[in-house]
Amino acid sequence: MTLSPNCSELDTSRPTNAEQCPVTPDLFRGLFRQHGAGVAIVTASIDGQRAGFTATSLVSVSAEPPVIAFNISQRSSSWRVIAGQDYVGVHILAKRHEPLATRFATSGIDRFAGVGAQAGPHAVPILRDVDTWMVARIRNRIPHGDSSLVIAQVTDAVVGETAEAPLLYQNGRYLDIADDYQI
Amino acid sequence: MTLSPNCSELDTSRPTNAEQCPVTPDLFRGLFRQHGAGVAIVTASIDGQRAGFTATSLVSVSAEPPVIAFNISQRSSSWRVIAGQDYVGVHILAKRHEPLATRFATSGIDRFAGVGAQAGPHAVPILRDVDTWMVARIRNRIPHGDSSLVIAQVTDAVVGETAEAPLLYQNGRYLDIADDYQI
Numbered sequence: 387m388t389l390s391p392n393c394s395e396l397d398t399s400r401p402t403n404a405e406q407c408p409v410t411p412d413l414f415r416g417l418f419r420q421h422g423a424g425v426a427i428v429t430a431s432i433d434g435q436r437a438g439f440t441a442t443s444l445v446s447v448s449a450e451p452p453v454i455a456f457n458i459s460q461r462s463s464s465w466r467v468i469a470g471q472d473y474v475g476v477h478i479l480a481k482r483h484e485p486l487a488t489r490f491a492t493s494g495i496d497r498f499a500g501v502g503a504q505a506g507p508h509a510v511p512i513l514r515d516v517d518t519w520m521v522a523r524i525r526n527r528i529p530h531g532d533s534s535l536v537i538a539q540v541t542d543a544v545v546g547e548t549a550e551a552p553l554l555y556q557n558g559r560y561l562d563i564a565d566d567y568q569i
Numbered sequence: 570m571t572l573s574p575n576c577s578e579l580d581t582s583r584p585t586n587a588e589q590c591p592v593t594p595d596l597f598r599g600l601f602r603q604h605g606a607g608v609a610i611v612t613a614s615i616d617g618q619r620a621g622f623t624a625t626s627l628v629s630v631s632a633e634p635p636v637i638a639f640n641i642s643q644r645s646s647s648w649r650v651i652a653g654q655d656y657v658g659v660h661i662l663a664k665r666h667e668p669l670a671t672r673f674a675t676s677g678i679d680r681f682a683g684v685g686a687q688a689g690p691h692a693v694p695i696l697r698d699v700d701t702w703m704v705a706r707i708r709n710r711i712p713h714g715d716s717s718l719v720i721a722q723v724t725d726a727v728v729g730e731t732a733e734a735p736l737l738y739q740n741g742r743y744l745d746i747a748d749d750y751q752i
Contacts, residue, residue, distance in 0.1 A: 420733070
């Protein structure tokens with residue numbers, strides 16, 4: 387059992403509690419290190435400037451209307467574009483896209499350099515190597531701390547036909563799924 | 570490439586587009602069949618009645634303050650409790666919890682029957698077999714179609730110490746991750 391540093395002398399057979407002991411950022415991150423996730427790349431373009439980032443927070447909210455949500459740090463290099471543009475591209479990554487996921491999570495580089503991409507609906511950058519993607523119109527950006535939960539309605543979509551193993555992430559690394567994977 | 574049924578005669582080299590062709594629920598579900606997810610069980614209790622469901626939509630929104638989000642169908646048997654109670658328990662599942670995940674996704678049964686659970690903070694049912702869990706206070710329920718995106722602030726948390734392979738879900742089934750899994 388891991389408790390936040392301020393509470394190390396408390397009875398560790400009981401949960402930390404807000405009244406006794408706050409859930410610190412470190413404790414919170416410890417919770418989510420144990421949670422797996424699928425991986426997507428979110429892209430957008432504003433005034434000809436492209437932005438994109440790897441997201442492990444993509445979720446389906448509603449099929450009718452088709453609504454998704456994802457999270458973004460306001461300290462992210464992509465935040466200015468996501469804050470200023472209403473349309474985003476969301477690419478669902480397969481296992482073979484791990485290098486692309488790493489690239490779009492790396493700071494201080496031109497993430498699009500050498501990556502095949504073309505302007506899709508609403509000038510959203512679409513990554514050529516990814517078969518399953520959507521374009522969505524942002525309906526809401528809900529700030530919490532220094533992150534924003536973005537809620538968006540899907541306006542355009544392409545689903546790749548090939549059955550592929552998904553890219554999965556947990557605790558700072560991509561996971562190997564069994565070789566006999568089949569959809 | 571899969572298009573919505575109404576658009577089968579369109580040029581399939583282009584994405585479906587809202588102006589030409591709506592993103593149907595089937596097409597939307599096809600997108601998310603390719604997306605992997607971690608698995609959690611969300612619980613709550615109201616007037617002594619316990620509810621719980623398996624969720625593949627848990628995401629971390631912010632570490633400071635500690636905020637999470639998850640999705641729930643308003644047609645879910647758990648919805649009445651989640652709509653009426655401000656505190657929920659969120660259990661992060663490991664691979665060994667697959668039977669528990671299946672149980673809490675099965676309709677028409679008493680999901681808690683035979684499952685060790687005790688009342689935690691705010692009477693939230695805590696599943697004894699799950700080592701990593703949190704209690705969170707709901708801040709917002711955002712309806713979209715017949716689902717609600719629930720945003721909640723974590724008030725209590727326990728992180729299990731044991732390194733365990735996470736439970737992962739995609740396209741209607743749980744995934745096998747490689748046996749050499751190590752955190």
